[in-house]
Amino acid sequence: MIVVVMVAVLLPLGLYSYWRTLKETHELLDGRLAQSARTLDVLIQRASIDALHKPEEGLLVVPILERKAEEQLMHGRTYETEVGYQVFDMHRRLRLTTANFAQLPLPAAPESGFKNYYFDGFGWRVFTLVDDAGGVLIRMGERDDSRRDITHAMWLDLGLPTLLGLPLLALLVGWAVKRGLLPLQRLTEALGSRAPGSRQPIKLERAPQELQPVVGALNAQLERLEDALERERRFSADVAHELRTPLASTMIHLDNALSTQILPDTKVALSSAQSGLARLARRIEQLLALARLEAGVAAGQRHEIDLVSVAMNVIDELAPLLGESGVEFAFIEHDESLKVLGYEAALAALLRNLIENAMHHVPSGGQVQLSMSRTVKATVIDVIDNGPGIPAERRASVFARFHREASSSGDGYGLGLSIVQRAAELHGASIELLDSPLGKGLRVRVTMPVTETTST
Incomplete structure (x- = not known):
C-alpha cells in the first residue's frame, strides 16, 4: 500500500514536471532562435553590407561541415548541421544562407513568427524576422531532432531516478515494514508457546513503545481469564464434594433400610429410590466431567x-x-x-x-x-x-x-x-x-x- 500510494503521488507529479519542463525548454529554444535572428539583423545593419542591397552581387553561402564529416569529427554528434539561417534583401532575394538552408524556399507572404517546416528529411522549427526598416528578412531555424535529444535527456534525468528508485524504494519499504513487525512476530511466538494455565506475564525484549500498551492489556486479559478458569475449577470441585457426600450418605441409608425386615411394598419403594439416586449420581458425574473439560482442567x-x-x-x-x-x-x-x-x-x-x-x-x-x-x-x-x-x-x-x-x-x-x-x-x-x-x-x-x- 505504501508503494502504491507513492507511485500514485509521484508518477502524476513527475509527468506534470516533465510537461512543464518540456514547455519551458521549447520556449527557451524558441527564444534563442528569435534572439539569434535579431542579433544577425543588428550585425548586418552595423556592418552596412551594401552587397546585400545590390542586385548584381551573387548569393553568399556560408559553408558548414557535411553531416558525416561532422559526425566523424565530433564522435557521433552533430551541431552545425542542426541549425541554419537565411538572409533576404528588400526584394526578397536570398543573399546569405548556410549550406543546409540553401534549398528552403521563401513563402509567398512571409510574416514574422514561428513556423514548422519539413525538408531534406528533417523537421525544422523556423523563426522569421521581417525588418522592413532595414530592408532585410531573416529566417533562423533549428532541427526538431535536436530538440528531441534535449527533451529525451531531460526525460532520462527526471524519469530514470524515479523508475530505478521506486523498485529500490519498494524493497526498502518492505524490509522496513518487516523489521517493524518483528515484535508482533515475537509476540505471536510467545503466545503460541505459552503453556495452558500459565500465569507468567508475556515479556518482549526491546518492545517498541507502540506495542507496550498492547502487551500490558494482553497480560491483564490473560490474568483475568486464568482467574475465571480457576474459579470454575474450584466451583467444580466444591460441587463434586457437596453433592457426592449427601448422595453417598443417602445410598448407605437406603442399603441399611433394605437389609432390615420391612414390608414388601416398602422394599419396592426403597429400591426405586435407590435406582433414582444412582441415576442422579451418574448425571451429576457427567455434568461435572463436562464442566471440568470446559473449565480446562484437562488443558494442562x-x-x-x-x-x-x-x-x-x-x-x-x-x-x-x-x-x-x-x-x-x-x-x-x-x-x-x-x-x-x-x-x-x-x-x-x-x-x-x-x-x-x-x-x-x-x-x-x-x-x-x-x-x-x-x-x-x-x-x-x-x-x-x-x-x-x-x-x-x-x-x-x-x-x-x-x-x-x-x-x-x-x-x-x-x-x-x-x-x-x-x-x-x-x-x-x-x-x-x-x-x-x-x-x-x-x-x-x-x-x-x-x-x-x-x-x-
Whole structure:
C-alpha cells in the first residue's frame, strides 16, 4: 500500500514536471532562435553590407561541415548541421544562407513568427524576422531532432531516478515494514508457546513503545481469564464434594433400610429410590466431567499415555454395569501398548462415555466392541454395536447437549457424546459416525493424529 500510494503521488507529479519542463525548454529554444535572428539583423545593419542591397552581387553561402564529416569529427554528434539561417534583401532575394538552408524556399507572404517546416528529411522549427526598416528578412531555424535529444535527456534525468528508485524504494519499504513487525512476530511466538494455565506475564525484549500498551492489556486479559478458569475449577470441585457426600450418605441409608425386615411394598419403594439416586449420581458425574473439560482442567501439559492401559481401567470401572446389562462386550487391541500424547482424564471420559452410550442403545444379548489400532498418521478408536443405529440424516445432531435418541434404552441424560466431542477437541481428534460392520448398529470412530512423540 505504501508503494502504491507513492507511485500514485509521484508518477502524476513527475509527468506534470516533465510537461512543464518540456514547455519551458521549447520556449527557451524558441527564444534563442528569435534572439539569434535579431542579433544577425543588428550585425548586418552595423556592418552596412551594401552587397546585400545590390542586385548584381551573387548569393553568399556560408559553408558548414557535411553531416558525416561532422559526425566523424565530433564522435557521433552533430551541431552545425542542426541549425541554419537565411538572409533576404528588400526584394526578397536570398543573399546569405548556410549550406543546409540553401534549398528552403521563401513563402509567398512571409510574416514574422514561428513556423514548422519539413525538408531534406528533417523537421525544422523556423523563426522569421521581417525588418522592413532595414530592408532585410531573416529566417533562423533549428532541427526538431535536436530538440528531441534535449527533451529525451531531460526525460532520462527526471524519469530514470524515479523508475530505478521506486523498485529500490519498494524493497526498502518492505524490509522496513518487516523489521517493524518483528515484535508482533515475537509476540505471536510467545503466545503460541505459552503453556495452558500459565500465569507468567508475556515479556518482549526491546518492545517498541507502540506495542507496550498492547502487551500490558494482553497480560491483564490473560490474568483475568486464568482467574475465571480457576474459579470454575474450584466451583467444580466444591460441587463434586457437596453433592457426592449427601448422595453417598443417602445410598448407605437406603442399603441399611433394605437389609432390615420391612414390608414388601416398602422394599419396592426403597429400591426405586435407590435406582433414582444412582441415576442422579451418574448425571451429576457427567455434568461435572463436562464442566471440568470446559473449565480446562484437562488443558494442562500433555503427557505420554498408554491408551490400552486407560481403556483397561475404564473397562474395570464399568465391569459391574457390563455384567448387569447382559451385553456381550469385547475389547480388541492390535498392540499391547498404544502411546499417545494427551490428557488421561479426558481420554478416560471419552472411552467411558462411548462404551456407556453403546450399551444404552443395545438390548440385552447384543454386542459392543472396543477396538484400537494405529496407522502411520493416526491412532484410531472404534466403538461398534449392533443396536438400532442412527439414521445418517440425524447423526450430526447427536452431539448436542441433552440430546437423546428415541431408541436409547438407558437412563442417560444426553451428555455422553457432548463429553466425547469436547475430549476429542482437546486432542485435535475427529469423530465419525459410521455404519456398523455387525450388520446393523453404529460405529463411532475417533481418529487422533500422531505426533512425533506418539509416533516413537
